Amino acid sequence: MDEFLKWYFSDRPVVAASLGADGYDHTLGDFIASAWQAREREQVLWLDRLAAAEAPTLDDAIDRDLVLSQLRGSIALASWPEWRRDPSVYLGAVFASMYTPFQRRLKPEPELVASALSRLAEVPGVLAACRANLDPDLAAPLLVQRGLGQARTGRNFLTRTIPSMVEDEQLRAKLAAAAEPAAAAFDELVTFLDGFECGGTWRMGERLYSTLLRERELLGYGAAELHEKGKAAWAELDARMREVALQVNGTQDWRAAMEHLMDDHPPTLADMRAEYEAETLRARDFVRERDLVTFADGEECYVLPSAEYTRPVLSVAHYLSPPPLSSSRTGVFFVPYTPDDFTPEQVRQRLRTNSRAQMPSIAVHEAYPGHHWHLSYMAGNPRTVRKVFRTPYFTEGWALYVEKMLHEQGYFDTPATELAHLDCRIFRAARIVVDTALHCEDMSIEEAETFMATKASLSPGTAQGEVNRYCAWPTQAPSYLTGAIEIERIRASFQGTLKEFHDRIAGSGGLPLGLAEQAALA
Template identity: 85%
Template sequence: MDEFLKWYFSDRPVIAAMLGADGYDHTLGDFTAEAWQNREREQARWLERLSKAEAPTLDDAIDRDLVVSQLRGNIAMASWPVWRRDPSVYLGSIFTAMYNPFQNRLKPEPELVSAAISRLAEVPGVLAACRANLDPDLAAPLLVKRGLGQARTGRNFLTRTIPSMVEDPELRAKLAEAAEPAAQAFDDIVTFLEGFECGGTWRMGERLYSTLLREREMLGYGAAELHEKGKAAWAELDARMQEVAVKVNGSRDWRAAMEVVMDDHAPTLDDMRAEYEAETRRAREFVREHDLVTFAEGEECLVLPSAEYNRPVLAVAHYLAPPPLSASRRGVFFVPYTPDDFTPEQVRQRLRTNARAQMPSIAVHEAYPGHHWHLSYIAENPRTVRKVFRTPYFVEGWALYVEKLLHEHGYFDTPATELAHLDFRIFRAARIIVDTALHCEDMSIEEAETFMSTKASLSPGTAQGEVNRYCAWPTQAPSYLTGAIEIDRIRESFTGGLKEFHDRIAGSGGLPLGLAEKVALA
């Protein structure tokens, strides 16, 4: 396993540095076609070798099977080469590599600036590889347009945002100067993408989608069964929400009730962030008072505006974990600010989809005992591979599971917050239905947007951003409710206490659910 991780880190230095591994923060890595093809061959070799490896203990077997599941998923994806289809593969790596070190601050500022300058020198090469590798027959116009929105933020991000994170004036000026060639490369990729004509599809297809569910996520079922699970969950939640809606506005129409709920929101984006910070503190105290989990020593969760480069592609709250291979236990809950070019009405809609009654669910999901608690706690796990690989079917499943957990303990203590809690859950059921239908059937983007804005309480603009994300990231959207349901099922078979269950299953990592069940019930 140590040999495998050494290869994995050297092949993916941005990921290695993001995890907190030493020695990888001066390079972006090789993004040429040859490098992608070599990676595919090496993954097949590692799969063969690890599949034959003996595992003397259960923990060793879990480690091996975790890596094998990831490799099987990656090898299956070779038939759907994202590096030929989607410019965000290249852009996202650059943004992450430049932003995270200054946000996490694991090293002295001069070292951070030195590493950033080295990476800036490689940006033109990475973007040149993007231009060379994108295949007009495979790349989908939707994905190229999505990447173009990110690319347009590149110049400002590199020449202003990143230098503004440097405190020393001389180092700041040095970094800004070094950023200019990279910024020019971003200008060039914007021009390229604006003129890039392509005709590929974003639809993954049922065969690969189901393969990923079975091989990578270890779920034991494919897309068709997942689709039906989503429909059944939606119908059950719909009935429950009609009952709660009566308490909100006297009607069984929960969509109308949610419209009333969403009208009570913070007046500005900055006020929204401040209110989220207060709610995050309240959630932490509630979890501690009810003794639901064990907290990591020294954990801390900041609540900050979302990074500028993410605003065109992420319309929802999200979380940056502390690098698990480092000593840091400080994570960041990012509040979803809008891009600078949004109209006042678009900003108002963003505020409405982060209404005051919705904030408790979101703070629980992103912070306590959701993502922040979980990912700061697993950083304590002594097994390195558990900190390197995790699946959204557990990580996002856990965050939605704990929303229900806190509901059971009385955290959502008004009809409005209870309705909002259920609305977030039915939203995740709608995601299952839409994601599987988009990629495995023939649901159109317009039909998907209408579904998300009528079967969940999303504004048309937010629904558009959500569906855009599903097209770009197949199989991820169903992970939330799917994982939550599976964790609930496993809990029913656990014979110990609730806190013991949480510490064991979540502390074991972000495992595929089949492996998480083995750990919990061993």
């Protein structure tokens, strides 16, 4: 396993550095076509080698099977090569590698700047590889347009945003000057993408989608069954929401009740951030008072505006975990700010989808005892591979599971906050229906946007951003409710206290659900 991780890190230095592994923060890695092809060949060899390896203990077997699930997923995706289809593969590596180190500040500033200078020098080569590798027969216009939106933020991001995070004046000036060639490369990529004509599809197809569910996520079913599970969950939640809506606006029309609740929102983006911070602290106190989990020593969660480069492609709150291979236990809950070019009405709609009734559920999901608690606590797991590989079917499933668990504990104690909690859950049921239908060619983008705007309490603009994300990230959107339901099922078989269950299953990592069940019930 140590040999495998050494290979994995050396081939993916941006990932390695983001995890906190030493020695990888000076390079972006190799993005030319031959490097991608070599990785595809080498992972087949690793699959054969690890599949034949004996596992003396249950923990060893879980480690091995975790890596095998990741390898099988990657090998299946070789038939759907993102590096030929999607500019974000290249842009994401640049943006994350430049922003995250300054956000975390785990090393002295001169070292951070030195690493950034080294990576900046490689940006033109990475973006040149993007232009060379994108295949007009495979790349989809939708994905290229997403990439174009991100690429347009590149110049300002490199020449202003990143230097502004440097406190030393001389180092700041040095970084800004060195950023110019990289910024020019972004300008060149913007021109390229703006004129790039392509005719590929973003639809993954049922066969590959189901393969990923079964072999990477270790679920016992494929896309069609998952679709039906989403429809059944939506219907069940709809019935309960009709009952709660009666207490909110006197009717069973929960959409109208949510529209009413969404009118009570923070007046500005800055106010939204401040109110989320207060709600995050309230959730932490509630969890600690009821002794629902064990907290990691030194954990801390900052609540900050979302990074500029994420705003064109992410319309919801999200989280940056502490690097698990480091000693840090500090994470960031990013509040979903809008791009600078949004109209006042678009900003208002974003604020409405972060209303005061919805904030408790979102803070629980992103921070306590959701993502931040989970990922800061599991960083203490002694098994390295558990810190490197995790699946959204556990991590997102966990964050949605704890929303319901805290409701059971009395956290959402008004009809308004209960309805908003249920709305967060029915939104995830709608995601299952839409994501499976989109990628199995049963629903158009327009139909999906209408579904999300009418079957969940999303504004048309937010629904559009959500569907755009599903098209670009197949299988991720169903992970929330699917994982939550599976964790609830495992809990029903656990012999012990609620705190013991939470510490055991969440502390074991972010495992595919079949392996998480083994870890929890062993």
